[in-house]
Amino acid sequence: MKRRVSTIDGLRGFSLLGILIANMLIFQYGIFGKDNPEHFQLSPLDTVAYVWTKIFVEASFLPVFMFLFGYSLVKLKEKLERNQLNVKRHLVRRFLLFFVFGLLHSIFIWEGDILLAYSLIGFLMILFINRKRKTLLVWAIILFALTSLMGFGEVEQTEKDIQLMESYIQGETEAYSSDRYADALAFRQSGELPFDLPEFFYVLMLVFTPLLIAPLTLLGMYAAKRNWFTNPKQERKWYIRGALGFGITGLLLKSFHYLIPNPTWTEGAYSIGAILLALGYIFGFATLYTRETGKLMSTFEKVGRLSLTNYLTQSFICTAVFYGYGLGLYSKLGVFLGILLALVIFAAQMVCSQLYLKFFKMGPFENIMRIGSYFSWKGQIRQKREKGKSIA
Numbered sequence: 439m440k441r442r443v444s445t446i447d448g449l450r451g452f453s454l455l456g457i458l459i460a461n462m463l464i465f466q467y468g469i470f471g472k473d474n475p476e477h478f479q480l481s482p483l484d485t486v487a488y489v490w491t492k493i494f495v496e497a498s499f500l501p502v503f504m505f506l507f508g509y510s511l512v513k514l515k516e517k518l519e520r521n522q523l524n525v526k527r528h529l530v531r532r533f534l535l536f537f538v539f540g541l542l543h544s545i546f547i548w549e550g551d552i553l554l555a556y557s558l559i560g561f562l563m564i565l566f567i568n569r570k571r572k573t574l575l576v577w578a579i580i581l582f583a584l585t586s587l588m589g590f591g592e593v594e595q596t597e598k599d600i601q602l603m604e605s606y607i608q609g610e611t612e613a614y615s616s617d618r619y620a621d622a623l624a625f626r627q628s629g630e631l632p633f634d635l636p637e638f639f640y641v642l643m644l645v646f647t648p649l650l651i652a653p654l655t656l657l658g659m660y661a662a663k664r665n666w667f668t669n670p671k672q673e674r675k676w677y678i679r680g681a682l683g684f685g686i687t688g689l690l691l692k693s694f695h696y697l698i699p700n701p702t703w704t705e706g707a708y709s710i711g712a713i714l715l716a717l718g719y720i721f722g723f724a725t726l727y728t729r730e731t732g733k734l735m736s737t738f739e740k741v742g743r744l745s746l747t748n749y750l751t752q753s754f755i756c757t758a759v760f761y762g763y764g765l766g767l768y769s770k771l772g773v774f775l776g777i778l779l780a781l782v783i784f785a786a787q788m789v790c791s792q793l794y795l796k797f798f799k800m801g802p803f804e805n806i807m808r809i810g811s812y813f814s815w816k817g818q819i820r821q822k823r824e825k826g827k828s829i830a
Contacts, residue, residue, distance in 0.1 A: 445667040445727045448735055450506050450742030452723050455784045456499030457552075458752050459491060462776040464550040465756040466769055468610040470603065470632055477607050478769055487774040493692045497709070500552060501654040501716035507556065508563065508658025515567055526564055532811040533560035539750075539803070548753045549626055559655055566656060571663045578656035585650050586710050598634060606632035611769060619763040654716065667724055674728035677721045685718025687711070740791040741784075747801030748787050755783055 463472035471477060475488055511529075518525045533556075540553030566574060613625035666673070691711025695704040726735060741748055758764035759779070760771070771779065794801070800808070808814075 444735075444739055445670065445724055446506060446509060447739040447742035448727070449502065449720065449723050450745045451738035451740070451788075452719075452742075453499050453502040453506065454741055454745060454748055454752075454787075455780075456495050456719070457503065457749070458784055459777055459780045460496040460499060461550055461752070461756070462780050463488075463491060463496070463773070465548075465760045466767075466771060466773070466776055468607060468614070469549050471607045471610060471769075474603060474607060477604065481772065481774075484773040487772075487777055489696055491773065491777065493689065493696065494715075497712035498688070498692075498715040498719065501651070501713055502719055503552070504559065504651050504654040505658035505661070505716070505720060507559070508655035508660075509662040510658075511560070511563060511567070511655075512659050512662035525567065528811055529560065529564055529567070531813070532807065533557045533564075535807055535810045536560060539746075543750065543753065545626060546623065547750075548757055551753075552749075555651060559651055562649075562652060563655055563659070566659065571660055574656050574660040574663070578653045578660065581649060581656070582653035582713065585653065586706060586713075599632075602634060603632040606630065614761050614768045615766065616762045617766065619761075622761055622763065654713065667727075670724065670727040674725065677725040677728065680721030681718050681725055683718075684714045685722060688713070688715025688718050737788045737792055740795050741788055743795065744791050744801040744804065746803045746807065748791065750803060751787065752783065 466472075467475070467478060475485070480488060514529075515525050518528055536553050537557035540551050540555075540557055543553055544551035566577065569577075609630070610625065613621045616622065661667070670677070688711045691707040692715060694711075695708045698704055760766075760768045762768065
């Protein structure tokens with residue numbers, strides 16, 4: 439049991455590193471600017487670093503996080519059931535807290551928040567929490583196929599679309615380069631988007647967002663019910679096969695987008711490759727647990743145990759570094775140096791997480807989640823009282 443938990447915590451810490459590297463593009467160039475590097479003067483080194491990030495990192499670590507979310511969801515359900523507590527009631531409270539954290543984070547700190555998506559997918563997964571393993575796997579495959587097909591649609595940009603994007607990126611750059619926090623806040627609250635679409639389309643986007651990330655969450659739930667990662671040494675050959683098969687295939691599919699001049703179908707290949715590469719990373723990292731784990735793996739686990747606190751801390755640090763009310767390095771540092779900065783920040787989090795857990799059992803934000811989920815100021819599960827008996 440301890441080994442399984444260690445593997446999941448370590449994977450969660452590892453995914454935080456990948457998410458930070460990918461988010462460096464958003465911190466530096468904005469949520470839409472990151473996909474339009476032609477608006478920024480990238481050096482040859484930064485161009486190489488940009489393509490490397492797109493292929494090896496971006497869109498492949500959030501799925502890892504969602505896989506772990508599904509895995510942990512099943513384990514939390516089992517824990518609540520052992521304590522004879524109402525599972526759905528506790529999960530609803532938990533996802534409401536994620537929604538509040540995500541809303542505050544996206545409004546007051548940073549636009550690239552993933553906690554709102556966490557809450558939405560969480561509410562959707564309540565419908566699947568009691569389903570059989572086979573049902574989870576079938577739905578994961580169906581949703582993966584449907585969302586993958588959506589990626590193969592070709593959308594031609596009009597002159598108006600190009601102008602709207604240029605205007606948006608310019609306004610975003612000015613807002614986040616300003617030395618006034620109020621300018622950045624006003625831009626996030628404006629609701630402006632670089633698309634000329636009817637309002638109902640944005641409602642549809644909100645509805646379909648959970649479906650886009652549901653396949654890996656369902657697969658994580660399936661993996662938990664199959665007790666994957668509980669016997670790493672016995673499962674080693676499957677880890678290696680998964681790492682090589684999914685990893686190589688995923689890298690190839692993601693690379694097509696940058697190797698082929700006319701990307702009419704490569705967007706869809708990229709989306710599929712991103713998911714497959716995520717699976718490759720999951721199995722590849724799990725392979726490391728088939729041998730004796732060293733101090734490095736233990737440190738990844740510490741970061742993973744404080745995943746919510748470390749994720750939010752990354753936002754505080756990076757907005758302070760890049761936005762104008764901080765050091766003002768927005769669009770100035772460059773992609774390559776941004777990757778190095780991500781490694782420095784994560785290394786600091788590894789050290790701080792290890793020190794922190796010597797004195798405390800959980801992070802401050804994790805503690806708030808437990809208090810809200812269990813309705814207990816101590817953040818502990820309340821044991822049910824039996825009739826005629828009291829809890830000592």
